[in-house]
Amino acid sequence: MERVGLYxxxxxxxxxxxxxxxxxxxxxxxxLIVGVSVREGKSPLFDLGERMSLLKASIAHLDTVExxxxxxxxxxxxxxxxxxxVVRGLRAITDFEYEFQMALMNRSLAPDLETVFLMTHHxxxxxxxxxxxxxxxxxxxxxxxxxxxxxxxxxxxxxxxxTDELA
Ligand code: COA
Numbered sequence: 001m002e003r004v005g006l007y008x009x010x011x012x013x014x015x016x017x018x019x020x021x022x023x024x025x026x027x028x029x030x031x032l033i034v035g036v037s038v039r040e041g042k043s044p045l046f047d048l049g050e051r052m053s054l055l056k057a058s059i060a061h062l063d064t065v066e067x068x069x070x071x072x073x074x075x076x077x078x079x080x081x082x083x084x085x086v087v088r089g090l091r092a093i094t095d096f097e098y099e100f101q102m103a104l105m106n107r108s109l110a111p112d113l114e115t116v117f118l119m120t121h122h123x124x125x126x127x128x129x130x131x132x133x134x135x136x137x138x139x140x141x142x143x144x145x146x147x148x149x150x151x152x153x154x155x156x157x158x159x160x161x162x163t164d165e166l167a
Pocket of ligand 1: 010011015021072089091106129
């Protein structure tokens with residue numbers, strides 16, 4: 001049976017920490033779907049189309065990975081795409097409680113869906129999309145945290161009058 005994984009997230013924007021998880025997860029399964037949460041409530045800086053195209057550009061070297069939008073319950077989406085595994089990255093102890101709760105809740109909703117945790121590479125353990133945006137907004141150097149297409153897009157987004165978008 002084909003082993004299909006689902007790596008869900010908001011990816012606002014995708015960072016090198018996410019790409020590291022995607023690369024490693026893709027080696028463990030036949031197909032990996034990166035599910036980009038529509039997540040209007042989180043008021044993303046990048047709209048869904050931009051988040052998806054930045055992801056696609058960042059993982060163009062991985063031919064078993066697809067990028068797709070999702071909304072609604074994760075377990076329903078996983079079932080609709082035939083995924084048996086949900087992949088999550090763990091950065092630090094602080095992630096554990098939330099991830100543990102989410103994994104157990106998902107398991108109670110869909111007992112056959114397994115959650116797999118990958119340890120984030122130590123280089124990216126302190127990274128988050130919000131921190132990157134905040135540092136960039138104040139003119140700090142963020143290129144090393146981002147895939148090249150994302151760094152370029154973020155710089156051009158912040159180059160204009162983006163004060164409102166970032167508020
Ligand atoms: N490297 C760098 N940063 C990482 C990372 C990694 N390996 N893994 C996670 N992060 C960061 C993200 O950038 C993000 O940062 P931000 O909060 O500053 O934007 C943060 O960690 C959280 O990750 P994110 O990708 O936004 O996912 P999430 O933890 O918010 O989860 C869903 C989002 C979509 C998986 C979850 O809300 C969901 O399943 N929703 C569907 C509805 C549902 O089924 N709910 C019931 C669940 S029990």
